[in-house]
Amino acid sequence: MSNLLELKNVSKVYQRGLINSKANVALRDISLTLREDEPTILTVAGESGSGKTTLAMLLLGFITPTTGEIIYRGQNITTLHGKDRLAYRREVQAVFQDPFAVFNPFYTVDHLLTVPIKRFKLASTKAEARNRMEEALSAVGLRPEDILGRFPHQLSGGQRQRINVARALLLKPRLLIADEPVSMVDASLRANILETLRNLQRDHGVSIIYITHDLTTAYHIAKSIIVLYRGGVMEAGDVDAVIKDPQHPYTKLLVDSIPWPNLDQRWGETPIIAREDGGPDGGCPFRTRCPNAMDICTTRPPLYQTSPMQAAACYLHDKKPEIVAQRLTELLPV
Numbered sequence: 167m168s169n170l171l172e173l174k175n176v177s178k179v180y181q182r183g184l185i186n187s188k189a190n191v192a193l194r195d196i197s198l199t200l201r202e203d204e205p206t207i208l209t210v211a212g213e214s215g216s217g218k219t220t221l222a223m224l225l226l227g228f229i230t231p232t233t234g235e236i237i238y239r240g241q242n243i244t245t246l247h248g249k250d251r252l253a254y255r256r257e258v259q260a261v262f263q264d265p266f267a268v269f270n271p272f273y274t275v276d277h278l279l280t281v282p283i284k285r286f287k288l289a290s291t292k293a294e295a296r297n298r299m300e301e302a303l304s305a306v307g308l309r310p311e312d313i314l315g316r317f318p319h320q321l322s323g324g325q326r327q328r329i330n331v332a333r334a335l336l337l338k339p340r341l342l343i344a345d346e347p348v349s350m351v352d353a354s355l356r357a358n359i360l361e362t363l364r365n366l367q368r369d370h371g372v373s374i375i376y377i378t379h380d381l382t383t384a385y386h387i388a389k390s391i392i393v394l395y396r397g398g399v400m401e402a403g404d405v406d407a408v409i410k411d412p413q414h415p416y417t418k419l420l421v422d423s424i425p426w427p428n429l430d431q432r433w434g435e436t437p438i439i440a441r442e443d444g445g446p447d448g449g450c451p452f453r454t455r456c457p458n459a460m461d462i463c464t465t466r467p468p469l470y471q472t473s474p475m476q477a478a479a480c481y482l483h484d485k486k487p488e489i490v491a492q493r494l495t496e497l498l499p500v
């Protein structure tokens with residue numbers, strides 16, 4: 167059984183200036199695997215500054231890891247050339263937070279959709295290109311006749327974000343990286359877009375990495391979840407298990423702050439815990455704020471498997487079996 171995507175001990179360190187170069191570890195030792203034969207939706211959740219967008223940029227090949235490797239269908243993405251690189255560019259697509267950002271206000275929506283068709287030579291005639299566009303728009307629940315020929319300002323935020331999804335879908339991707347795709351969309355349309363993403367996974371076999379600061383939407387869309395704090399995995403597992411019975415003090419804190427079960431309410435807009443607040447470099451990054459902190463927490467905790475489909479990086483579970491980071495995703499349901 168082959169893997170679609172593998173992250174092997176990936177870290178990303180940003181240098182803050184040349185002279186007084188203080189390293190900022192945006193991601194620390196992240197390993198995860200998505201299987202090729204089983205499309206899934208994996209949530210990566212964390213507050214602002216936890217490294218989510220850095221992860222998205224790495225997966226898209228926009229930045230390179232400081233250490234570790236990202237393997238796409240058996241090949242390190244930094245060494246991809248020619249046809250393989252083009253295939254990767256087509257097969258891994260993104261939808262970002264701002265539904266307006268990719269639109270040029272002077273062009274109709276058609277333009278946004280035609281560019282990828284041309285670039286990746288997805289159609290040989292105008293009629294075929296039009297068919298492709300209509301297909302993709304219909305797949306995200308839009309009526310092509312309502313959309314084509316319009317300018318961006320004539321569309322709602324929700325429509326625009328679904329067009330972004332349609333644009334990604336045009337390329338028949340295998341993997342979609344959705345970085346906070348609904349956080350700038352009206353609450354009333356949020357569930358709708360999440361449903362669209364779920365259909366992509368179910369009906370079109372697209373794996374999705376759904377990145378969010380919002381556990382409520384994660385709960386509604388994903389099978390499994392990885393919770394990040396300051397670039398490190400605090401907890402991971404089946405989304406139901408993690409949210410209903412969190413094992414890491416940090417996840418507990420997050421879950422307690424969710425206004426259940428209302429999807430329309432927002433969670434985590436303002437960080438509960440300020441990122442800059444006494445960040446220990448070694449040890450558990452959460453220890454300075456942790457109600458359960460112990461002496462041993464100055465040493466970074468490994469992941470412990472707390473139940474069949476759940477693991478937490480916390481010494482509260484040190485009687486449980488350790489699990490090496492590379493094997494973490496084996497616990498996750500697909």
Ligand code: ADP
Pocket residue numbers: 180181190191192212213214215216217218219220221
């Ligand atoms: P999130 O998307 O979870 O809010 P980011 O990945 O954007 O988190 O940021 C993680 C950390 O990396 C933050 O501390 C942020 O300030 C830092 N960071 C992100 N991008 C850069 C960059 N280009 N240069 C330096 N630091 C960065």
Ligand code: MG
Pocket residue numbers: 218219220
């Ligand atoms: Mg971000």
